[in-house]
Amino acid sequence: MTLIVAFDRSSSKDGKEVIGTISKICNMVSGVKLGIPLFAKHGATIAREVREVCRNNMIIADLKLADIGDIMISTAEVLLPHVDAFIAHSFIGREGALDDLKSYLDSRGSKLILVASMSHKGSTEVYDKEIDSIASVIKGINPWGIVAPATRPEVIGRLRESLGKEIKILSPGVGVQGAKPGVALCNGADFEIVGRYITNSSNPVETTKLIIYEQKRRLDKCRR
Amino acid sequence: MTLIVAFDRSSSKDGKEVIGTISKICNMVSGVKLGIPLFAKHGATIAREVREVCRNNMIIADLKLADIGDIMISTAEVLLPHVDAFIAHSFIGREGALDDLKSYLDSRGSKLILVASMSHKGSTEVYDKEIDSIASVIKGINPWGIVAPATRPEVIGRLRESLGKEIKILSPGVGVQGAKPGVALCNGADFEIVGRYITNSSNPVETTKLIIYEQKRRLDKCRR
Numbered sequence: 467m468t469l470i471v472a473f474d475r476s477s478s479k480d481g482k483e484v485i486g487t488i489s490k491i492c493n494m495v496s497g498v499k500l501g502i503p504l505f506a507k508h509g510a511t512i513a514r515e516v517r518e519v520c521r522n523n524m525i526i527a528d529l530k531l532a533d534i535g536d537i538m539i540s541t542a543e544v545l546l547p548h549v550d551a552f553i554a555h556s557f558i559g560r561e562g563a564l565d566d567l568k569s570y571l572d573s574r575g576s577k578l579i580l581v582a583s584m585s586h587k588g589s590t591e592v593y594d595k596e597i598d599s600i601a602s603v604i605k606g607i608n609p610w611g612i613v614a615p616a617t618r619p620e621v622i623g624r625l626r627e628s629l630g631k632e633i634k635i636l637s638p639g640v641g642v643q644g645a646k647p648g649v650a651l652c653n654g655a656d657f658e659i660v661g662r663y664i665t666n667s668s669n670p671v672e673t674t675k676l677i678i679y680e681q682k683r684r685l686d687k688c689r690r
Numbered sequence: 691m692t693l694i695v696a697f698d699r700s701s702s703k704d705g706k707e708v709i710g711t712i713s714k715i716c717n718m719v720s721g722v723k724l725g726i727p728l729f730a731k732h733g734a735t736i737a738r739e740v741r742e743v744c745r746n747n748m749i750i751a752d753l754k755l756a757d758i759g760d761i762m763i764s765t766a767e768v769l770l771p772h773v774d775a776f777i778a779h780s781f782i783g784r785e786g787a788l789d790d791l792k793s794y795l796d797s798r799g800s801k802l803i804l805v806a807s808m809s810h811k812g813s814t815e816v817y818d819k820e821i822d823s824i825a826s827v828i829k830g831i832n833p834w835g836i837v838a839p840a841t842r843p844e845v846i847g848r849l850r851e852s853l854g855k856e857i858k859i860l861s862p863g864v865g866v867q868g869a870k871p872g873v874a875l876c877n878g879a880d881f882e883i884v885g886r887y888i889t890n891s892s893n894p895v896e897t898t899k900l901i902i903y904e905q906k907r908r909l910d911k912c913r914r
Contacts, residue, residue, distance in 0.1 A: 502762075506768045507734050508733045509730060545730055561812040562812050563808075586783075587785040588784050591785070592783050592820050592823045593783065596816050596820060
């Protein structure tokens with residue numbers, strides 16, 4: 467399976483409608499990624515409840531951690547019982563930040579995923595200018611996976627080449643942000659991340675099926 | 691007043707001990723900064739309770755936002771009723787990110803504070819190499835304030851010179867991270883941020899008084 471569904475917001479006080487939707491699709495996907503607005507509203511509760519309905523999925527806390535080591539570790543400590551992986555930014559560097567977080571997560575058997583580049587246009591203003599320094603931070607940390615944008619598949623190709631085959635590449639930007647399902651996979655990604663296209667759909671289960679079908683169709687083509 | 695107290699973690703299930711400590715010191719300080727681990731654990735509840743005990747303080751949500759505009763706006767939306775300002779990272783750039791967040795916060799009468807450089811050593815690995823691009827993002831966004839490290843006061847001086855007198859400079863890194871109270875203020879900062887030195891103290895009220903005294907003593911010296 468190559469699809470991760472991103473849930474970023476809830477419309478109810480307790481987020482129960484999010485849990486309802488997740489429970490219907492988690493057997494169809496690899497993982498569930500939970501965004502900052504959900505944590506800002508519900509705290510650890512939302513992750514605990516997602517864990518209860520999706521016992522066999524990878525659950526990713528996407529807080530885009532970008533703080534000093536001490537703060538990132540305290541954040542991970544709170545969510546470790548409920549999630550399998552944490553997303554942090556490469557941009558903050560290793561010493562006193564990612565080195566500390568990586569050691570901590572390793573010691574707890576949890577995964578680190580580092581953002582290498584982002585899906586919005588502003589990523590080229592600063593982030594992408596430092597792609598070589600970022601690649602060097604990633605090589606030094608050796609995380610389980612990285613995040614690279616489906617909206618700019620050439621970046622995925624360059625990162626795959628520079629970082630080797632072991633590292634997992636997760637690609638957001640599929641759907642509402644414009645990338646077609648399967649394009650990032652054809653360019654070297656391991657997972658595509660889809661958020662609003664599924665969560666805003668009137669029938670999230672059917673939309674998820676459709677995306678999986680589209681991924682396979684494109685993959686079959688590009689692998690020929 | 692030139693002191694902002696940072697609260698980053700709680701030891702109890704409901705965070706009541708944090709609220710207890712904050713209620714004793716908020717009349718002595720300019721603002722209260724709440725860190726990611728608190729939101730990851732308690733969600734918006736913690737900010738609402740801090741607002742109730744500190745009605746006249748600036749309350750800052752320090753989620754170190756570093757996501758696409760859509761996600762940052764949804765995060766701000768959740769916390770707007772309880773906080774006055776949001777901290778985001780400059781390195782994510784403007785288009786599709788900080789431009790969107792700034793317009794949204796302006797329309798809601800809320801403040802944006804951008805990280806210009808960080809207090810840990812790893813900040814020099816990528817972040818500080820792009821100090822010119824970062825300064826250009828900051829000038830383009832024109833936020834209420836920026837964050838620059840008390841641990842490297844020369845960076846504060848350079849940013850003050852490059853960005854002018856209007857912008858507020860907030861400096862973390864005082865206390866446990868090594869900077870002495872008042873040093874950042876003497877180098878052009880408007881506020882110093884102190885976290886663990888106060889929150890881990892056996893008597894947070896007395897420690898706060900001591901820091902305020904030390905700030906004044908050093909400021910008197912450097913202004914002579």
